[in-house]
Amino acid sequence: MRRLKRNPAGLLGAALVAVMALLALIGPPLWGDAAAAIHPGQINQGAWLPHPFGTDALGRDLLARTLVATRLTLGLAFLATVTGTLGGTLLGALPALLPRRAGRLVVAVVDILVAFPALLLAMFTAVVTGLGARGAVLGIGVALAPTFARLTHTLTASIAGADYLAAARMLGAPRRRILTRHILPNIAEPLILNTAQAMGAALLGLSAMSFLGMGVQAPSYDWGRLLNEAFGHVYVTPSVVVAPALAVALAGLGFMLLGDTFAKAAASSGDPVGTPVAPLVPPAQDAPVRDAVLEVRDLTVAFPGGVTPVRKLSLTVRPGEIVGLVGESGSGKSMTAAAIGQIVPYPGLAGSARTRLCGVDLDGLNDAERRKLLGSSLAMVFQDPTSSLNPALRVGGQLTEVATLHDGATPAQARARAVERLRRVHIKQPERVVGQHPHELSGGMRQRAVIAMGLMGTPRLIIADEPTTALDVTVQREVLRVLRDVVDDTHAGALFISHDIAVVSELCDRVAVMYAGRIVEELPADALHQARHPYTKALVGSLPDMDTDRSLPLATIPGRQPSPADVGAGCPFADRCASAVSRCSTRPPLTVRDDGHAVACWEA
Structure with a gap:
């Protein structure tokens, strides 16, 4: 109504x-009576006052x-x-x-x-x-x-x-x-x-x-x-x-x-009722990080109805570095990637104090300039390669499109580059693969083809949104090795999004732990065993290893994460935290400790 x-x-x-x-x-x-009344003297009369539309x-x-x-x-x-x-x-x-x-x-x-x-x-x-x-x-x-x-x-x-x-x-x-x-x-x-x-x-x-x-x-x-x-x-x-x-x-x-x-x-019944309003975030006053491929300050994503899946998130990725963004489903990881790539689904809107890609402030560009920078400097690898590849087109045609649109390459040059990029991601017989359709490839090959598509330009930042979730362990390791090799060869930065802290600890250089739309801890990947935030400790503790006592039940985190519309004013993890105290009713800031760890916890 x-x-x-x-x-x-x-x-x-x-x-x-x-x-x-x-x-x-x-x-x-x-x-009814007027409609049935017969008037022999008024047969087939035109419009006049007693009969405004005439008679029959x-x-x-x-x-x-x-x-x-x-x-x-x-x-x-x-x-x-x-x-x-x-x-x-x-x-x-x-x-x-x-x-x-x-x-x-x-x-x-x-x-x-x-x-x-x-x-x-x-x-x-x-x-x-x-x-x-x-x-x-x-x-x-x-x-x-x-x-x-x-x-x-x-x-x-x-x-x-x-x-x-x-x-x-x-x-x-x-x-x-x-x-x-x-x-x-x-x-x-x-x-x-x-x-x-x-x-x-x-x-x-x-x-x-x-x-x-x-x-x-x-x-x-x-x-x-x-x-x-x-x-x-x-x-x-x-x-x-x-x-x-x-x-x-x-x-x-x-x-x-x-x-x-x-x-x-x-x-459109699935759309929230209300007008989308961009979140108001004051611009950053401090100097930007000079050597960063990506710098995001106070990133916020909002939807009508008070739904805010990302809340003042700050993140930095440097060249040659893989930063892992880890957290449970619903913590806002994928929405963060969408906001960085400027593809937040309608009716959501994103705002930030600063978003810089390759040293360029995205907010200072017009639409054409922003599309050109994102198209040439950012590569996104999504979780499901089947939805990323058009089933009606051959793999080679989809890869060459990037080179022809953004770099002006000829069809022959674009095809040669596609073969070279497929070979770089360890696909055998790339000359044959460019002529195949996506359904002719295995899941691991499709995922590597998507990574190759991202490398068709000269990306300085690669965002991989849970690219190994649907793959078996053997193929997962191959894809992770490809991603690591690509970062080492191109010296690009990478943001690797996952809910699997074991994968993140193996692949990444730094880890940012996300909960209820915020970063609650950031630390080196090799220091995860020294995590200070209760949520990070719980994630690490829920991961079994060779020393785990198999006679005991697997460790779990009680309760559930609040929805983006129900995050209160205090620490969002307080209801699930065994160490919660009275001052957890106010939200702790993300504070950088002496050892370089950034932790948002009063008791850490």
């Missing part, structure tokens, strides 16, 4: 539909008849919509119930029906079932059914691989139960939303059928029948078609606008 109030077209559609519904209720009792062949007032016909017109359109919705949904769901061959046959029939002109299909059905209101309703219902069948089949296919469906099949649930309990409830919303537009289409279709003489028959009448009766006099008294034509147009427009508004609202 909030979206409807802010949408003028939606408001107009809702108002038109409401008026039509009201007329359907009050029309026959209020204007029996002298009956056309405005009154149009108002009375609203009930029958909307009622028949509703029946046709229900017929098309239920019939189309059942037809589209049949492939999920029938054996594979029969299901394919149903899909082929649906495809043929969708390609067939809807009005011709409705007319054919009406002729077969008999002229009149019943035939017209069945005809329009049959014409609407293929659209709903196609939509139902598409939606069903989109959830066909869901785990809950696989579990239901494994338990031996009947296909009918799977359909009614697991499939239809999960696809009902778009089907219901589509009925508003289908109602408008049904109304127009029924009016067209009646206008052609195949719908409502005398003495009954709907708007299409009124148009049919008045059409013979349109050249003499044009006003006689205005009332029913205007009613058809306004009602159809109302349902179409309302359906379009509902569809748009449903498409």
Whole structure:
């Protein structure tokens, strides 16, 4: 309703539909007598004061008849919509119930029906079932059914691989139960939303059928029948078609606008309500770090509704250094990477006191300059290489795009560079791999291909967002070795994001531990055993080693991390910390100790 109030077209559609519904209720009792009154002396009159839209062949007032016909017109359109919705949904769901061959046959029939002109299909059905209101309703219902069948089949296919469906099949649930309990409830919303537009289409279709003489028959009448009766006099008294034509147009427009508004609202229903507002962060006053590839000060990411997944985070990465950003899921690691790469998803906005890449302040650049710097100096490696690589394009084509767009390389030069970059990340036979599609590569090869894509330019900073999470241990070690070799060879800086503190301790030079959107400790990777923050100690303690007593249960961290919208004013780890004291009700600052450790804890 909030979206409807802010949408003028939606408001107009809702108002038109409401008026039509009201007329359907009050029309026959209020204007029924006037619509039936015959005036032999006023036959086929044009618009004049007693009859503002003229009269018909029996002298009956056309405005009154149009108002009375609203009930029958909307009622028949509703029946046709229900017929098309239920019939189309059942037809589209049949492939999920029938054996594979029969299901394919149903899909082929649906495809043929969708390609067939809807009005011709409705007319054919009406002729077969008999002229009149019943035939017209069945005809329009049959014409609407293929659209709903196609939509139902598409939606069903989109959830066909869901785990809950696989579990239901494994338990031996009947296909009918799977359909009614697991499939239809999960696809009902778009089907219901589509009925508003289908109602408008049904109304127009029924009016067209009646206008052609195949719908409502005398003495009954709907708007299409009124148009049919008045059409013979349109050249003499044009006003006689205005009332029913205007009613058809306004009602159809109302349902179409309302359906379009509902569809748009449903498409954006996952967005938080509210206007995105960039977080206000005062600019940094101290001098920037000169030798840093990346310097971020007080980075904050905010979403409407008070959701702040990153809170005043400061981070520095130097050339040839790999900095590990570690923390539990939901701590804000990936959002930090997105903010650095300027790809925070809408409606989130990022702000910082300072963000410098390769010594250049990103906030001081215009959009074109910022894109050019990020495109040439920053490489991002995401967790799922399958989503990073376009399945429709060959690997070589995707790698060469970077060189041709940012460096102006010729296709031959770009291909040669792609082969060289694939060889650098230890892919065997790179000349063959550039001609393959992503699905022809293993998971480890795809991940290395993504790293090679990031190296197609001359990146000074590599951000790897959990690049080994979906890989087995052997391939994981290979990818980590590739990343280490790349940093050593190119002297680029790297930000390695992971929730696995064992991997971070092995690969990285420094470790920044993140919790509830903030850095709570920063220390050298080889000093993790000397961690001071209780959260870092708990992460290290939860990692078993060869000396771990196997007779004891694995160490865990009690409780859970607060959501980005629920972080209070005190230390966010206090509820899970065994060492919490009274002053933990206020948030401790990140303080650099004498030994170089930075810790945000009162007791550290």
